[in-house]
Amino acid sequence: MTITNAGRVNFSKLIGGVATGTVMAYLAYGTGTAAPAGANTTLGTEVDRAEASVQLISVLAPQDTYRFAVIMDTAAVSVVSEIGLFTAAVAGTMMNRLVLDNYQTTVVGGKILIVMDLTVYDGGESGSAC
Numbered sequence: 001m002t003i004t005n006a007g008r009v010n011f012s013k014l015i016g017g018v019a020t021g022t023v024m025a026y027l028a029y030g031t032g033t034a035a036p037a038g039a040n041t042t043l044g045t046e047v048d049r050a051e052a053s054v055q056l057i058s059v060l061a062p063q064d065t066y067r068f069a070v071i072m073d074t075a076a077v078s079v080v081s082e083i084g085l086f087t088a089a090v091a092g093t094m095m096n097r098l099v100l101d102n103y104q105t106t107v108v109g110g111k112i113l114i115v116m117d118l119t120v121y122d123g124g125e126s127g128s129a130c
Helices: 005-016
Strands: 026-030 046-051 053-060 063-074 079-086 094-105 110-121 124-129
Touching: 005 094, 026 063, 026 110, 046 063, 046 079, 079 110, 094 110
Parallel strands: none
Antiparallel strands: 026 046, 026 079, 053 063, 063 110, 079 094, 110 124
8 A cells, every 4th residue: 555645745734733634534446557656646547436434443553553444335337446545525635545456346336345544653654555
């Protein structure tokens, strides 16, 4: 998972209590396969995005883990290969982008569950998603 440059700035503003920091609460999936980079501002090929539930699931020094989860209806067949965390339902700042090792295929009229855990460590950050 790659934390984007814009995501780092937004996250820093949130930690510092700056009024321009925006809460990250939208998960999106897409079909792009290019390697993630800090300069990314969008998914390679976004298919859908929805507001996620957000929970603080672990507060164990020196790390805190936040869980973002969403279930979305699928309107088309897609080979899901990337996911990202955003600040808005449309456009917004992309916090991070992950290209999946194992792609998943959606079906018309199905559902997709996206769960992303973001762990913040003293001195840095890391994350995982499934």
